[in-house]
Amino acid sequence: MPEHPLPRTYVHIGLQKTGTSYLQSVFWKSRDALASQGLAMLPGSKRATFRVMLDVREREAGGLAALDTRLASLLAAAGQPGAPTRYLLTEESLAPATGEQVRRLVEHLAGTEVHVVLTVRDLARQVPSVWQQKVTARRRYTYEQYLDVVVGRRRRSRDFWASQDVPAVLERWTAAVPPERVHVVTVPPSGTDPAVLLSRFCQVLEVDPAALDTRVPRRNVSLGLVQTELLRRVNVELGGRLRKRQAYRAAGKMYLGKRILSAQGGTPALMPRRLDGWARGVTDEHLAALRSGGYDVVGTLDDLVPVPASYTDDAQTVTDADVAAAAAKAMATMLVQPRRERRRRKRRPRRPAPPPSLWRRALRRLR
Structure with missing residues (x-):
């Protein structure tokens, strides 16, 4: 066979x-x-x-x-x-x-x-x-x-x-x-x-x-050159804080990078023509x-x-003013976002409350 x-x-x-x-x-x-x-x-x-x-x-x-x-x-x-x-x-x-x-x-x-x-x-x-x-x-x-x-x-x-x-x-x-x-x-x-x-x-x-x-x-939204440089400077400022990989991933990559900075758009870095x-x-x-x-x-x-199209002749210089403007936009978004999320949660239909557990029913009877 x-x-x-x-x-x-x-x-x-x-x-x-x-x-x-x-x-x-x-x-x-x-x-x-x-x-x-x-x-x-x-x-x-x-x-x-x-x-x-x-x-x-x-x-x-x-x-x-x-x-x-x-x-x-x-x-x-x-x-x-x-x-x-x-x-x-x-x-x-x-x-x-x-x-x-x-x-x-x-x-x-x-x-x-x-x-x-x-x-x-x-x-x-x-x-x-x-x-x-x-x-x-x-x-x-x-x-x-x-x-x-x-x-x-x-x-x-x-x-x-x-x-x-x-x-x-x-x-x-x-x-x-x-x-x-x-x-x-x-x-x-x-x-x-x-x-x-x-x-x-x-x-x-x-x-x-x-x-x-x-x-x-x-899943992988690109950051502009200015926004990436802003995140890089945040990394420098962090120093020894948020050393654990998962802690930085949640706060730095997923929240600040993906949710806040990626929303700004911006022109991504390109390969220099040279x-x-x-x-x-x-x-x-x-x-x-x-x-x-x-x-x-x-x-x-x-x-x-x-x-x-993968190359550029530009110097791709990021100024302090560029970074400051991107940081101000990011901070404004971070101030407004929690309020928007609260409103979104309020609009969601509430799930029915689960039935009381056995010990809670017993406690009510004792009371």
Whole structure:
């Protein structure tokens, strides 16, 4: 009798800032539609997926040993009648995993045929976008300082290149997964309907994108250059306060950054035109590796060539007056917002009060 093919596990490793938040929002919201097509999300929630990434990269106690409890039970039925034929594990911070960490993750996915999915965007859009992401994660370097360390590959840029050096990322992952099982999905140019990226990704997963629920909020709203510089200065002023990651994420990134400053709009940082030659040189290296690596490329590699609209000849100088104006707008919004939220809560229909608990009924009788 012919052997049944192994179920597949697609491990989407990023890169960061390549439409991952949008894709993940659609997939998590469409779990039933995916299941009807034979694909299950692995593990069972976005939070658990983040924990898997921390385990894989050994960033918390337990490390890879903790993966057994997160993945083993979920994959125990893999290959059995009625079980999913495909699994998707998507976490954009997996790309920097070391070769040894990759090997051990693949071992934990034994019993399935592991495929790697890499989403890639052109470098001229990546650099300013990653700088903004770093500032919303409490970093304090200016845009010019960040450009200097990235272009010069200085020590402080190691985390950037660990996540964004496409040939190096692929070299680490293909040490454990053959190139023919590596799928490179290119991100289309700015302004393209996000459905194009979703369609390309679904082509890899062999699912119908038309069946998915794409009514998801914009998760990663960009900040303007002035607004990002304001947040950076707040980070400097914080000093040693709000050291815990979750505390800063709630107050700095999600509240001040996403809710307050993003509402101001503003022109985002762009790549300086003077760095066009550098960006194209690095891009040529990446394209050569992608063309010769034997990978499954979905989309077109032309999408990775920076376009003129990604650059600017302006100095992109942010003055103290610019920052002061943005700060005044932010403070005014912060004063008004609680009042608006109270009004919104008052307009919501009140839920019926729950029935009194047993001990409260007994207390009333005693009284």
